[in-house]
Every structure is written in C-alpha cells, then in structure tokens.
Amino acid sequence: MQQRNTKQRMLVLEAVRARHDHPSADEIYFDVRAKDARISRATVYRNLNVLAQSGEIAHVRVPAADRYDFRRDKHYHMFCVRCGRVSDAPIVYREELDGGVEEATGFKVERHRMIFEGVCPECLKEKAEDAR
Numbered sequence: 001m002q003q004r005n006t007k008q009r010m011l012v013l014e015a016v017r018a019r020h021d022h023p024s025a026d027e028i029y030f031d032v033r034a035k036d037a038r039i040s041r042a043t044v045y046r047n048l049n050v051l052a053q054s055g056e057i058a059h060v061r062v063p064a065a066d067r068y069d070f071r072r073d074k075h076y077h078m079f080c081v082r083c084g085r086v087s088d089a090p091i092v093y094r095e096e097l098d099g100g101v102e103e104a105t106g107f108k109v110e111r112h113r114m115i116f117e118g119v120c121p122e123c124l125k126e127k128a129e130d131a132r
C-alpha cells in the first residue's frame, strides 16, 4: 500500500512537471488517468495538496480556480479573464516590496503574490476578428 501511495505521488508530481501552463487539478487528474486508469480524482487532489504543502510544486490561486505550477521560484502571474489561461509575467520579483513592508510594520514577510488580470493576446486577436 505504501508503495502504491509513493507511486501515485510520483505520477502526480511528474504530471505537474510535464506541463508548463499552470494546470488545474482536473487537468492533472486527466493526465494522470492516462497513465494509471485506477487512480481516483480524490487521490490526485490529495497528492496535489501534499506536494504543494511540501513545496515540491507551487500552488497558484487565481479567480475561480486553483492551479499548480512546476516553477517554485517566486514569480508573478497573468490571468486571462476570457479563457482562464495562466501564464508567467516576464518581470522580476520585487524583493524590495517585502523589505519595505517589514521595515514599516515589523511583519516578517515570506513572500507576496501578484496576479495581473486582463485579456491574453490570443483572446484579443479573436475579439478583433469577431468585430469584423
């Protein structure tokens, strides 16, 4: 049983690492199901939680859904309000914001999160085509 648990966790971890598009728990579930037809949705969800808590993957909270990230370094995200796509924002993490808040309040900051909400280039293109 223990061995099966470990194997399932590895499958989930591999599935998250194989995708670079911030998959939802359901998307990971379908990827894992393709490799192990017996695995349940609850097992996949539980393993995602365990992996996120242990820091092996990152958990990204965006409007309406939880997503998972193979990247563990601090970075910001962009969320498309039309298609739900989550992508990495290509700007550096601003350490100095954490330091500023610490200095002003004595609060020990571990990190801050930022999500830019808007419409992705693909959706903008579609919109422009619809308008024609």
Ligand SMILES: [Zn+2]
Pocket (backbone or CB within 6 Å): 080, 081, 082, 083, 084, 085, 119, 120, 121, 122, 123, 124
């Ligand atoms: Zn979009």
Ligand SMILES: [Zn+2]
Pocket (backbone or CB within 6 Å): 022, 069, 071, 075, 076, 077, 087, 088
């Ligand atoms: Zn990311």
